[in-house]
Amino acid sequence: MPFLPTPIPDLLVFEPRVWKDERGYFFEAFNASTFKEAGIQTVFVQDNQARSTFGVLRGLHYQLEPHAQAKLVRVLEGEVLDVVVDIRNDSPTYGQCFCIRLSAENKKQLYIPRGFAHGYVVLSDTAEFFYKCDNFYSKEHEGGIHYNDPDLKIDWEIDLDQAILSDKDKILPYFGAHRGARKP
16 A cells, blocks of 8 residues: 555555656556545645745645645655644644655655645755645635744754745744644
8 A cells, every 4th residue: 555654643645656667657646546445535626836946935834614625745856845733623633743855756745634734845956846635725714834833843954044935924823822722
């Protein structure tokens, strides 16, 4: 089975089988039957792609119901550190982070169910990031958590003085301020 569990329930690493020969390689990046066999019946409705340079940090973002999104993320070129935070109110791993290096070379993907904040930082000179979503984006339902929240203690693997952030991401609220209410 190409799915590997993580310490956070329902968050899965997908390692596709890659066939290589003298011509190059081939693999199935997504197959609905393979995902269904693993218990994932997500229907993806939108694909997104972003190109960024070293140090670009995007996140941590999420969508509120009824526009919450499950995602399948991967890197087409370069390498990123992908980071998720469990923000599901009823989860025993609420507030826990998971980080993984995704690259064009390792071809790993991360299946992120609804209820997670998500972000990434580019570790290579450039990176092409691709992800599938199971719900359409809604500006009115977007939310976020500050990338450098002291309670989350995320190691972004770069000097944060080199991080390139959007103005929006610089002013996102801290997760710790919401911990008592158990909702971001």
